[in-house]
Structure formats: C-alpha cells, structure tokens
Amino acid sequence: AQSVAQPEDQVNVAEGNPLTVKCTYSVSGNPYLFWYVQYPNRGLQFLLKYITGDNLVKGSYGFEAEFNKSQTSFHLKKPSALVSDSALYFCAVRDGGSARQLTFGSGTQLTVLP
Amino acid sequence: SQTIHQWPATLVQPVGSPLSLECTVEGTSNPNLYWYRQAAGRGLQLLFYSVGIGQISSEVPQNLSASRPQDRQFILSSKKLLLSDSGFYLCAWTTGAELFFGEGSRLTVL
DSSP: OOEEEOOOSEEEEETTSOEEEOOEEEOSSOEEEEEEEEOTTSOEEEEEEESSSOSEEEOGGGOEEEEETTTTEEEEEESSOOGGGOEEEEEEEEETTTOSSOEEOOOEEEEEEO | OOEEEEEOSEEEEOTTOOEEEEEEEESOSSOEEEEEEEOTTSOEEEEEEEEETTEEEESSOSSOEEEEEETTEEEEEESSOOGGGOEEEEEEEESSSSOEEOOOEEEEEO
16 A cells, blocks of 8 residues: 655745655555645646655756655755745655555645745 | 646536546557546545556546546546535546646536
C-alpha cells in the first residue's frame, strides 16, 4: 500500500521569505514522488518529481524539493516566496515497483502575504 | 507537444439525468488515462484508470462508469446522477511517471 500525508492544511508566509510545504510518504517499494500546484478552478500542474538520483530536485517556477529517505519526507521549498505562488499544493507518491496510479495528499493551501 | 482536452468545462444537471464527460489526449500514443474527482477544492479521489482500449479499472463502487473507445479518448458516464456526484472532475494521462491533468469539468447536480 502507498500513502502520503500533508500535515498542514494552511501555510502562510510573507512575500520574500522562504517557504516550506511538508510531505511525508509511505510505500513498500521505491518511492516515486511528485509535487503539483492547483490554482482556483484549474487542473493540477506538475512542478517536479523525484525518481532516483540527487536528493535535491529542482522544478518549475523556482521550486525545489528534498528527498529524505530516512525521514520518508519530500518537502517542497522555495527561497523567496511570491504573492503569485498562493495556491493549493499537492504531494503525490507512487510505488515505483508495482503501482500504476498515484496517491495524492489532502493538499496544503499556501498563502503568500504582500 | 502533448495536450489534453476536457469538456464540457461546466455543467449543471438535475438529479436523475444522465452524464457524459469526455477527455481526449493529443500528441502521444497508448497513454494510461485516469479520472479523478475533487470535492470541496481539496483531496483527489481516483475513480477509474485505463491502460488500453476497453480496459477499465474501477477504484470505488459508485454511480459512475468509464469507457475508452479509442486509444486517446476516455469518457466518464452516469445513467442517473445523484446529488453526491457534484464535484470537480479531472482527467489525466501519463506514458511515464508523472501525470498530466486537463483543466477539469465542474459538475453541479441540483
């Protein structure tokens, strides 16, 4: 079985400050990990993924995420937040060895305050 | 490049009426296709996925059905809508690891 948890429903950060959106996962095999962003009444947009290799993954719009196997975490980060980053963020996991579908977290609403 | 289209974008239907949501993908072959439902702007629930024409896997028992009549076409249907079918329906495709989503169809059942 595979599962993912986003412990924070809401994250508020001031513009220009660094941001972190947390994600932890559970899989029995090798984790494939993903971050998506959703703006109101839109589909999900892919930001970045970790499959293998370097633990620090860089993605779209200046976002990055760090894979931590010992803590089973894949937190999303950005050094300097923009008001336009305000959106709903989803972490997702897939058991790379066996699963055909992604399991999504419950989402974290990020609000960047001007 | 690959694109995904969903329609209609918005619809309002009475309880007991039928439903058909359509999704097509362009620029790729033999994708895996998925239907998700998102309630109240939050969590995503996987409804159906398909690895090929005529091959449908259902993740939850419900009032809905799916069909894949062509390689890049995925249809979500219902014979009689319930109030609880209201939500935001998202189609997605993949030929690798990550999913790519359409813009969604918002269904309101009255």
